[in-house]
Each structure stands twice: as structure tokens, then as C-alpha cells.
Amino acid sequence: MELRQLLPEERIYCGEPMKEHTTFRVGGKAEYFLVPSTVEEIEALIRLCKTYQLPYLVMGNGSNLLVGDKGFDGVILRLGKEFGKIEVDGRTRRIKAQAGALLTKITQEAAEHSLSGLVFATGIPGSLGGAVAMNAGAYGGEISHVVESVQILTVDGEQKVFTKQEMNFGYRHSVVQEQSCIVLSVDFSLEDGDREELFSKMRELSARRKEKQPLEYASAGSTFKRPEGYFAGKLIMESGLSGYRVGGAQVSEKHCGFIVNTGGATAADVVAVMRHVQKTVMEKHGVMLEPEVRFAGRF
Ligand SMILES: Cc1cc2nc3c(=O)[nH]c(=O)nc-3n(C[C@H](O)[C@H](O)[C@H](O)COP(=O)(O)OP(=O)(O)OC[C@H]3O[C@@H](n4cnc5c(N)ncnc54)[C@H](O)[C@@H]3O)c2cc1C
Incomplete structure (x- = not known):
């Protein structure tokens, strides 16, 4: 396929497990996982995707992405180092x-x-x-x-x-x-x-994150956006959902705004926790939580 004329072999990965490339450590395989090294390569790859009507997604560090267990049918372009x-x-x-x-x-x-x-x-x-x-x-x-x-x-x-x-x-x-x-x-x-x-403030913020956030677990940071006038984590905690779990996915006990992967979570586990959280918070507080994490692929 033309792909091999556009990108060196070592930058083309077929059937690449996305759990290896997301901080959530969740997600099925990308049909093509490509790592371009120049803007010209990106342009050519996008043209190729259009020609073959292949869906594509550009990703960075994968720290806000939830990829479905059935993977991504198309091309994931990773902009790396x-x-x-x-x-x-x-x-x-x-x-x-x-x-x-x-x-x-x-x-x-x-x-x-x-x-x-x-x-x-x-x-x-x-x-x-x-x-x-x-x-x-x-x-x-x-x-x-x-x-x-x-x-x-x-x-x-x-x-x-x-x-x-x-x-x-x-x-x-x-x-x-x-x-x-x-x-x-x-x-x-x-x-x-x-x-x-500046460095002193940075040290202070790092310490604050370490104290408040479950950085010891895989996650994508805050799962939901902050609803106007509220804090998502507080609403979730007050809804009695701290520690709520499906499979390997859990509402963090340290910070309820985070859903964490305690080990072996699937995207389906994460989505099940998210749905339950949304439903319960809606029932108890009348607030609809909107996901901050970006969904990609088939669930
Ligand atoms: C422990 C932890 C703490 C976090 N804390 C915060 C926080 O305090 N505040 C906050 O805002 N977020 C936070 N996040 C979430 C995340 O780090 C941010 O959203 C970050 O900006 C995502 O960058 P990324 O490169 O990882 O994007 P990815 O997860 O790779 O992608 C996210 C979205 O950006 C798009 N994208 C990525 N690169 C490009 C590009 N070059 N061109 C076009 N689109 C692109 C993707 O298509 C996707 O839609 C946290 C995450 C974790 C795991």
C-alpha cells in the first residue's frame, strides 16, 4: 500500500494496542498507528486517509483519551518527540x-x-x-x-x-x-x-497535586468537566459514589473527580462507572455531568 511510500516502516504500526499509548492504560487496537516526523508526512497521511475514506485521529500524549475496547478502525497519528x-x-x-x-x-x-x-x-x-x-x-x-x-x-x-x-x-x-x-x-x-x-510555585503545585490526586493509578485526570457553579468531584462524593467500582475502574477514593484504573480495567468498565455516576448525580443533585475525557474508537 502507498502508506509505505509515505512513511518509513519503523513508523508504521498495525493493530497497535492503544492501552500502551494512553495514560488510562485502556483501549483496543488501532488499525494503523502512525508516527510521522515531519509536517509534510502529516499532510501526505491526511491526504491518504481522505482518499481511502479512513477515519483519523491526531493524538499527543494520550492523557485525555478513552479508546474503546473494540479499537479504532482507521488511523491514529501520534505527534511525538x-x-x-x-x-x-x-x-x-x-x-x-x-x-x-x-x-x-x-x-x-x-x-x-x-x-x-x-x-x-x-x-x-x-x-x-x-x-x-x-x-x-x-x-x-x-x-x-x-x-x-x-x-x-x-x-x-x-x-x-x-x-x-x-x-x-x-x-x-x-x-x-x-x-x-x-x-x-x-x-x-x-x-x-x-x-x-517560579520554581518554588511549581514545586508547591506539584506537591498539591500529589497530595490531592490519585497519581499512583492510571487515569485521564478529571473525568468530567466542572459544571457551572459546582465541582464535579464534590458532587460525586456527596452522591455517595467514592470508591464505586465496575471491574477494574473505580471512582477514586482520594479524589472523586478521577476515575482510576486499579488494574486491568476495560473501556467498558470505565464507561459503566461514568454512566452510573452521571445517573446518580443527576438524581441526587439535578446536574448532568459532561465528560471531559475524549472518546475514540468503538466501544
Ligand atoms: C494525572 C492527570 C492530571 C491531569 N490534570 C489536568 C489538569 O489539571 N487540567 C487539564 O486541563 N487537564 C488535565 N489532564 C488531562 C490532560 O492531561 C489534558 O487534557 C492534556 O491537555 C491532553 O493532552 P494530550 O497531548 O495528552 O492529548 P491527547 O489525550 O493525546 O488528546 C486529547 C485531545 O486532543 C486532540 N489532540 C491532541 N494533539 C492534537 C494536535 N496536535 N492537533 C489537534 N488535536 C490534537 C486529540 O485528538 C484529542 O481530542 C490530566 C490528566 C492526567 C492523566
Whole structure:
């Protein structure tokens, strides 16, 4: 197949188990799991998917993905370390980073150069592409606050620069989810900061996460979005669901906002826990919890 003319053999994986590539450690096989190393390869692969009408999904670090047990019939494009370049310009207080760079790495680099604005991202285990797609945020900050512009590959295969306004950022939302476009790189505009203070704040946030979040288990972070006026974890706890379990999936006893994989969970287990949580919280509090994790493939 043409695929082998577009990508070296060692970057093509057929029937790749997605549990190996998601922080949930859950998910069936991707028909094709491809690891492009250049933008030209991404463009060519998308064209190929369109020609053969193969569904495709671009992923970063797999830290917000729940892939179904029956796998993904199509192509998963993983943007990895070849898209990990980070360039810092301390003078103009700008950083340009590629979509595959880890958010935590960019945060470290910013602090090294005494640039402030990204400390909130300490401990978010995603890639930059995933962080922009999701408008990732924590502790009062979110990626949209520091993004100046985003280099995008549109669904028609055109490279464009989107301004922050064009990104249509909202709570855990961006234009990427509306238009299925691909984030290639991002320009950040940051503020001057004090290196020692930035690192001290980062250490504080890491410690806070370790204390409050079940980081000892596989998960995809907060399972549900924060409903307006409430906290999902608190609603779940007050609904008596702490520790509720189906198979290997469990509402974390440490932080009810997380569903964790205690070992051997299937996507079906996770979905069963999610459904029960949604139903119970609706009955007890009249609030419909909306998933934050992104579903992919067949369940
Ligand atoms: C322990 C833990 C703690 C977490 N804490 C937080 C938190 O505090 N705040 C928060 O917001 N999230 C948190 N998360 C969730 C997750 O880390 C973020 O949503 C992160 O931004 C996802 O990035 P990713 O690269 O892993 O994306 P993936 O999981 O790979 O993908 C997520 C979505 O982004 C899309 N996507 C990925 N890369 C691209 C790209 N280059 N172009 C277009 N679309 C793309 C995918 O198609 C998918 O729809 C946490 C997760 C874990 C496991």
C-alpha cells in the first residue's frame, strides 16, 4: 500500500494496542498507528486517509483519551518527540513550541528563562497540541491566557496561523474540536518573572497535586468537566459514589473527580462507572455531568 511510500516502516504500526499509548492504560487496537516526523508526512497521511475514506485521529500524549475496547478502525497519528522543539526568546518574552512538546517541559523552559504565565500547567501530563485542543487549565490558569497564535493544518490540508480570537477558546474547548484541524506549533506571549519564585510555585503545585490526586493509578485526570457553579468531584462524593467500582475502574477514593484504573480495567468498565455516576448525580443533585475525557474508537 502507498502508506509505505509515505512513511518509513519503523513508523508504521498495525493493530497497535492503544492501552500502551494512553495514560488510562485502556483501549483496543488501532488499525494503523502512525508516527510521522515531519509536517509534510502529516499532510501526505491526511491526504491518504481522505482518499481511502479512513477515519483519523491526531493524538499527543494520550492523557485525555478513552479508546474503546473494540479499537479504532482507521488511523491514529501520534505527534511525538520529533515535534518537540521549544524556542525561547527571553528578550521579547516569547516562546515558540511545536505541538508534540510536553507542556511540563515548556513550563520548565519558561521558568529557566524567568518567564511567567505557564506555572499553572505544572503536572498536566499532556502535549502542547492536546493542551491547545482541550484548552487545558488548572489553578486559575489556562492555555488560552498565554497563547498568542497557533499554527494549524486545516482539514483541507492548508497551513494557517490562527490568532487567539480565531482559536475560539472556551472552558476545555477550542476551535480544534469544532473543525478537526491539527495543531502544529504555538507562539506564547509571557511576562517577566523571578526564576526562583517560579520554581518554588511549581514545586508547591506539584506537591498539591500529589497530595490531592490519585497519581499512583492510571487515569485521564478529571473525568468530567466542572459544571457551572459546582465541582464535579464534590458532587460525586456527596452522591455517595467514592470508591464505586465496575471491574477494574473505580471512582477514586482520594479524589472523586478521577476515575482510576486499579488494574486491568476495560473501556467498558470505565464507561459503566461514568454512566452510573452521571445517573446518580443527576438524581441526587439535578446536574448532568459532561465528560471531559475524549472518546475514540468503538466501544
Ligand atoms: C494525572 C492527570 C492530571 C491531569 N490534570 C489536568 C489538569 O489539571 N487540567 C487539564 O486541563 N487537564 C488535565 N489532564 C488531562 C490532560 O492531561 C489534558 O487534557 C492534556 O491537555 C491532553 O493532552 P494530550 O497531548 O495528552 O492529548 P491527547 O489525550 O493525546 O488528546 C486529547 C485531545 O486532543 C486532540 N489532540 C491532541 N494533539 C492534537 C494536535 N496536535 N492537533 C489537534 N488535536 C490534537 C486529540 O485528538 C484529542 O481530542 C490530566 C490528566 C492526567 C492523566
